Amino acid sequence: MKKQSLVRQTALLSGANTVVRALGFAMRIWLSRVMGAEAIGVMELASSAHMLWIAPVTSGIPMAVSREAAAGYGEAALSAGKRLALRISLVMLPVLLLLSPWIAKLLGDSRTLPALLMYMPCLPILGLSAAYNGYCYGAGNTAPPAVSELAEQMVRFLVCAAVLLGITGMTAAWTAAVSPFATLVGEGVALAIIIWMLRRSGVSLQGEASKPLEKKLWKLAAPMTWIRLSNTLMRTFNAIIVPMQLRASGLSSQEATARLGMLSGMAMPLVMLPSVITGAMAMVAGPALARRESDPVALKRIVMKVLPASLLISLGAAGVLVLLAPWFAKNLYRQPDLQALLVALWPLVPVMGVQQVSSGMLAGLGRQRSALAASLIGALLTLLLNFVLTPQYRLIGCAWAQSAGHGVTLLMNLRVLIRNVRRERV
Numbered sequence: 359m360k361k362q363s364l365v366r367q368t369a370l371l372s373g374a375n376t377v378v379r380a381l382g383f384a385m386r387i388w389l390s391r392v393m394g395a396e397a398i399g400v401m402e403l404a405s406s407a408h409m410l411w412i413a414p415v416t417s418g419i420p421m422a423v424s425r426e427a428a429a430g431y432g433e434a435a436l437s438a439g440k441r442l443a444l445r446i447s448l449v450m451l452p453v454l455l456l457l458s459p460w461i462a463k464l465l466g467d468s469r470t471l472p473a474l475l476m477y478m479p480c481l482p483i484l485g486l487s488a489a490y491n492g493y494c495y496g497a498g499n500t501a502p503p504a505v506s507e508l509a510e511q512m513v514r515f516l517v518c519a520a521v522l523l524g525i526t527g528m529t530a531a532w533t534a535a536v537s538p539f540a541t542l543v544g545e546g547v548a549l550a551i552i553i554w555m556l557r558r559s560g561v562s563l564q565g566e567a568s569k570p571l572e573k574k575l576w577k578l579a580a581p582m583t584w585i586r587l588s589n590t591l592m593r594t595f596n597a598i599i600v601p602m603q604l605r606a607s608g609l610s611s612q613e614a615t616a617r618l619g620m621l622s623g624m625a626m627p628l629v630m631l632p633s634v635i636t637g638a639m640a641m642v643a644g645p646a647l648a649r650r651e652s653d654p655v656a657l658k659r660i661v662m663k664v665l666p667a668s669l670l671i672s673l674g675a676a677g678v679l680v681l682l683a684p685w686f687a688k689n690l691y692r693q694p695d696l697q698a699l700l701v702a703l704w705p706l707v708p709v710m711g712v713q714q715v716s717s718g719m720l721a722g723l724g725r726q727r728s729a730l731a732a733s734l735i736g737a738l739l740t741l742l743l744n745f746v747l748t749p750q751y752r753l754i755g756c757a758w759a760q761s762a763g764h765g766v767t768l769l770m771n772l773r774v775l776i777r778n779v780r781r782e783r784v
Contacts, residue, residue, distance in 0.1 A: 367500045371638035374504035379634045381511040399619035400534035403465045404473035406597040415443045415485030417586030418579025420492035421721050427496025436493040438572040443485030469531035476538035483545045490552045502555040510548035514540040581727045592737030603748035624691050632675040636668045636711040640718025647722035672711030676704045702757035713768040728774040736767030
């Protein structure tokens with residue numbers, strides 16, 4: 359991939375991500391006002407479980423398909439990726455349906471059950487979308503994923519608005535299930551759009567998958583899948599521990615759930631705003647490094663340009679977060695208590711931005727196994743600190759725990775990345 363092509367792809371994905379995040383941000387603000395903090399807290403609990411069970415089809419498969427498509431397997435890699443995603447989905451869905459009541463109890467709130475059931479059909483849809491997206495990135499065609507993501511977000515917004523404004527008097531459980539239902543509809547539309555665009559461009563979608571290639575894809579995808587599973591599992595545990603420890607600090611059950619909604623549904627979307635750009639950088643830099651594994655000079659050039667750029671972008675966003683924290687809290691979310699939390703979370707902004715890009719680079723270099731230990735150690739540290747700090751410092755303690763855990767993961771990832779780039783030079 360040439361430099362100009364790399365820049366163009368990053369610009370296209372960043373532009374699409376900007377619109378997608380703007381829509382998502384606007385939707386979250388609107389939902390926080392219409393649904394209330396309690397329903398958002400229930401929704402976030404269900405979402406944490408959803409993110410856990412979709413990890414096997416959304417984490418490693420796009421990267422694996424992208425690498426093999428870029429290596430010349432093209433449509434065969436796409437067919438193998440689709441077959442692998444469907445096989446995983448068909449095994450998991452019946453198990454999830456049977457365990458859904460138990461999952462709701464494990465989350466600590468039985469009101470999550472309707473939302474969990476709405477999320478479950480998303481599994482095969484997301485698996486197929488992951489294979490198609492991976493193929494597009496490997497082929498250097500980022501337009502279909504960008505357009506499909508835009509469509510998915512717009513449909514989600516429209517469906518949420520139609521249901522919440524059209525049906526009144528719903529309980530917190532069913533109010534929390536509206537966004538998962540909208541997500542299901544939006545993801546179905548996005549999948550249909552990306553298939554339509556690829557067919558129009560002449561891509562054959564009916565090829566037979568090669569079993570050896572499918573096994574190779576799984577071998578490439580497995581380390582990244584385990585990283586995502588471990589991180590998501592830890593986030594799920596945190597979603598259980600934080601309300602439990604907030605209750606230990608003296609808050610009622612409803613107040614603790616509302617505080618979780620404030621952290622996950624209001625503060626964290628602001629913290630993650632730089633990923634509009636850093637996410638695009640990670641998605642493009644990974645395949646670029648994969649194509650340059652045999653060129654040590656090019657590897658170093660990409661790393662030395664992309665990492666500092668991600669740091670500058672994230673630091674700028676952190677400054678904006680601190681300066682506008684009073685406005686976000688009082689005018690945007692109408693939650694005055696949010697201001698102190700946003701200020702406490704500012705170190706997490708640059709840490710997460712650079713970590714996202716470094717993780718994409720490690721995936722491109724095939725060094726996911728080395729990064730797995732770093733991710734697990736950082737997640738365990740966050741879990742431990744949440745348990746220790748939350749009863750005394752409440753959400754401020756959660757902010758400190760997140761910054762510390764992600765910081766450790768970032769340092770370990772950078773160590774692996776620098777070591778491997780230097781090794782390539784020898």
